[in-house]
Amino acid sequence: MRADATPSTSRASSGAVPKQKSIVSSFVAITPYEKSSKRSKDITRAVSYFLAKEMMPLSTVEQDGFRKLVKVLDSRYELPGRKYFSKTALPQLYEECREKLENNLRNVKYFATTSDLWSSRTSEPYMSLTIHYIDEEWCLQSRCLQTAYFPDDHTAEILSAGLEDALASWGLSEDRQVCITTDNGANIVKAVSLKNWTRLQCFGHRLHLAIEGSMRDQRIQRAMGVCKKVVSAFSFSWKKKRELAVTQEELKLPRHKLITESPTRWGSRHAMIARVLEQEKAIAKVLSADKKTRHLAPSWQDIDVLESVCKALNPLADFTDALSGEKYVSVSYLKPVLHLFSEEVLKPVADDSELTKTIKAFCPHLSE
Known part of the structure; x- marks a missing residue:
C-alpha cells in the first residue's frame, strides 16, 4: 500500500467492498427451518434414502461425525433422532416405494x-x-x-x-x-x-452341487485343507500380512490379498485357489521364515492338485457370471451353454492331468 493511500481508497480500488448484513438477514441465517418447510422435508428425505439405499445403521444419525457433516452442509437444518427415522421417515419411504411398485405391477x-x-x-x-x-x-x-x-x-x-x-x-x-x-x-x-x-x-445351484461332487477326491480335500490353513494364517496375523506385502514387492508379484472361501459359493473357492497359486512363491517364503508356520507351506503335491482343480474350473467361472444377469433371460442360455460344456469346455485335452480329467468328467452331471 502506498504511504498516501487510505484504507477506504484501497478497498475501493480493489472492488472488494464488504456489505453489512441487516439484522433480519442475520437472524434468518441462524434460525432453524420449520419442520414442515420444504427444505427440511427434502433433506430429511435425502437422509432417509441414504440410510435405506446404503443399508446404514439407524445409529448413524446420532453419530457426532455425521451430525457435524449435516450441520456444515446446512446449518439451519435440525437432524431428527433415530426414533423418527425408524418410526416415521423410513416406513413412509417404504410405503411410497411399495405403492409405486404396486402400480407398475398392475399392468x-x-x-x-x-x-x-x-x-x-x-x-x-x-x-x-x-x-x-x-x-x-x-x-x-x-x-x-x-x-x-x-x-x-x-x-x-x-x-x-x-x-x-x-x-x-x-x-x-x-x-x-x-x-x-x-x-x-x-x-x-x-x-x-x-x-x-x-x-x-436354479442353474447356479446345480453347478454348485456338481462342482461339490467333483471335489470329493481325497487329494483335493487335503489340498483344500492346506489352502484354508494358509489363508487363515495370513488373515489372523497383521505381521504375516505385512511380511507378505514386503515379499510381494521383492518378487514383483501383484499386491493382492488372499481370499477366504464361502462354503455356499463355489466361485469363492475357485478364487481362493487361484489367489494362492498366484502368490505361491511369496506365501512359501513368508511361512518358511517362521518355524511355527513352516509346516503350513503347500507341498509340490498340493500345488499340483490345486493347479489341476483351477484348470478344470477356470472356464466355468465366466459362464457363471454370464448366467447371473438380470437384464436378459438367462434360461435361454442354458442349452447352448450345456452343449458347449460337453463338447468343448469340459473336453479333456492332451496336457490335462488325470485329476483335471476326472473333474471335467464329473461336472457335466449338472445337466441331469
Whole structure:
C-alpha cells in the first residue's frame, strides 16, 4: 500500500467492498427451518434414502461425525433422532416405494418369480421373493418384493403357504405366474409341487452341487485343507500380512490379498485357489521364515492338485457370471451353454492331468 493511500481508497480500488448484513438477514441465517418447510422435508428425505439405499445403521444419525457433516452442509437444518427415522421417515419411504411398485405391477400380464431361503449372520431364517417381468417398453425388469423373516418350521406345507401369502400381499394372481425358480431343497421342491406351479431349477445351484461332487477326491480335500490353513494364517496375523506385502514387492508379484472361501459359493473357492497359486512363491517364503508356520507351506503335491482343480474350473467361472444377469433371460442360455460344456469346455485335452480329467468328467452331471 502506498504511504498516501487510505484504507477506504484501497478497498475501493480493489472492488472488494464488504456489505453489512441487516439484522433480519442475520437472524434468518441462524434460525432453524420449520419442520414442515420444504427444505427440511427434502433433506430429511435425502437422509432417509441414504440410510435405506446404503443399508446404514439407524445409529448413524446420532453419530457426532455425521451430525457435524449435516450441520456444515446446512446449518439451519435440525437432524431428527433415530426414533423418527425408524418410526416415521423410513416406513413412509417404504410405503411410497411399495405403492409405486404396486402400480407398475398392475399392468403386468405375466411374470416369473425367484424364491430362496437363507440365514443371516445371526442364524435368523428369511424367505426372499423376486419378481421378473417385461414392462411396457419391452425391457426385462427384476424387483425384490420382500425378504421376510420366516421363523416357522420349513416344511413343504408351511413354505407353500408362505409363497402363496407373499404373492397375495402384492396383489399378484397365481394364474399369471409363468414359473418359479428355486434351488433343489426337497422342502421347497415339494412346496412348489403342492401349488402345481411350474418350477425351474436354479442353474447356479446345480453347478454348485456338481462342482461339490467333483471335489470329493481325497487329494483335493487335503489340498483344500492346506489352502484354508494358509489363508487363515495370513488373515489372523497383521505381521504375516505385512511380511507378505514386503515379499510381494521383492518378487514383483501383484499386491493382492488372499481370499477366504464361502462354503455356499463355489466361485469363492475357485478364487481362493487361484489367489494362492498366484502368490505361491511369496506365501512359501513368508511361512518358511517362521518355524511355527513352516509346516503350513503347500507341498509340490498340493500345488499340483490345486493347479489341476483351477484348470478344470477356470472356464466355468465366466459362464457363471454370464448366467447371473438380470437384464436378459438367462434360461435361454442354458442349452447352448450345456452343449458347449460337453463338447468343448469340459473336453479333456492332451496336457490335462488325470485329476483335471476326472473333474471335467464329473461336472457335466449338472445337466441331469
